Amino acid sequence: xxxxxxxxxxxxxxxxxxxxxxxxxxxxxxxxxxxxxxxxxxxxxxxxxxxxxxxxxxxxxxxxxxxxxxxxxxxxxxxxxxxxxxxxxxxxxxxxxxxxxxxxxxxxxxxxxxxxxxxxxxxxxxxxxxxxxxxxxxxxxxxxxxxxxxxxxxxxxxxxxxxxxxxxxxxxxxxxxxxxxxxxxxxxxxxxxxxxxxxxxxxxxxxxxxxxxxxxxxxxxxxxxxxxxxxxxxxxxxxxxxxxxxxxxxxxxxxxxxxxxxxxx
Numbered sequence: 001x002x003x004x005x006x007x008x009x010x011x012x013x014x015x016x017x018x019x020x021x022x023x024x025x026x027x028x029x030x031x032x033x034x035x036x037x038x039x040x041x042x043x044x045x046x047x048x049x050x051x052x053x054x055x056x057x058x059x060x061x062x063x064x065x066x067x068x069x070x071x072x073x074x075x076x077x078x079x080x081x082x083x084x085x086x087x088x089x090x091x092x093x094x095x096x097x098x099x100x101x102x103x104x105x106x107x108x109x110x111x112x113x114x115x116x117x118x119x120x121x122x123x124x125x126x127x128x129x130x131x132x133x134x135x136x137x138x139x140x141x142x143x144x145x146x147x148x149x150x151x152x153x154x155x156x157x158x159x160x161x162x163x164x165x166x167x168x169x170x171x172x173x174x175x176x177x178x179x180x181x182x183x184x185x186x187x188x189x190x191x192x193x194x195x196x197x198x199x200x201x202x203x204x205x206x207x208x209x210x211x212x213x214x215x216x217x218x219x220x221x222x223x224x225x226x227x228x229x230x231x232x233x234x235x236x237x238x239x240x241x242x243x244x245x246x247x248x249x250x251x252x253x254x255x256x257x258x259x260x261x262x263x264x265x
Contacts, residue, residue: 021132022053023185024108025125026099028092029058029116033066039116040074040081046122048080050129055108056081057099058116062089091199104188112185119226120183127221128185136219138211139185142178147222164247171251172208174218179208180247183223190214195260202246209250210260 025047029036040058047056058081060068071083084098100111110132114120124141131139142148144165150158161180168179182204194210196203 020052021109023110024103028095030061059095060085061095062086093203137215137217141183141223142220144177145222152227171255205250
């Protein structure tokens with residue numbers, strides 16, 4: 001298959017169910033010394049308990065605090081996770097690509113992306129595995145699917161998210177109720193064909209936009225999103241107009257039928 005950017009109408013991938021698909025759970029970290037240990041100790045057992053070949057991959061994106069030191073100490077005590085370190089901060093999107101590249105080279109069929117603040121529960125991982133076994137190529141954790149929810153998040157943020165995701169669902173024309181949640185899984189073969197240029201969280205929307213041109217196999221699992229603990233570094237995400245546009249421009253391009261590689265704004 002040719003490059004996604006060069007081919008305006010790539011052939012859709014068609015794969016059937018798999019009995020025990022393997023997965024790499026990838027967590028980017030940047031200056032998360034306040035939560036790095038809690039994250040690894042919570043996620044690592046959940047990954048190890050999965051009845052399939054699996055691994056936890058933590059990508060330290062050039063942290064300048066004690067994150068790298070904490071991860072190194074954890075590697076002596078907690079087995080079964082991989083640490084990859086960027087020499088400098090390259091951004092969220094770059095950390096995802098680094099983790100996915102490792103997963104592909106190590107032969108993992110799926111990549112699962114999680115945030116390090118545990119606002120999404122690693123207990124959801126078996127539900128992801130079940131969807132993988134059904135053969136889905138892209139699986140999103142949804143706050144808005146039956147059984148999902150939101151706890152401890154400011155009401156105004158919930159309203160912005162809910163409205164934005166309704167708009168995104170209409171524009172993408174995909175069976176996704178929660179496009180913006182960063183807890184999701186993709187086949188490694190699909191993710192590593194994407195040409196992700198966004199460095200921030202809007203890469204999540206660029207990812208869906210490009211994946212739509214490779215597959216129509218999208219599924220969801222319910223999740224409960226909680227608020228980021230106050231003890232952690234303040235999130236770099238904002239709700240300003242520029243950020244909202246960076247999210248919505250990809251559903252708009254999808255709705256207009258503009259394939260990846262179309263240089264029009």
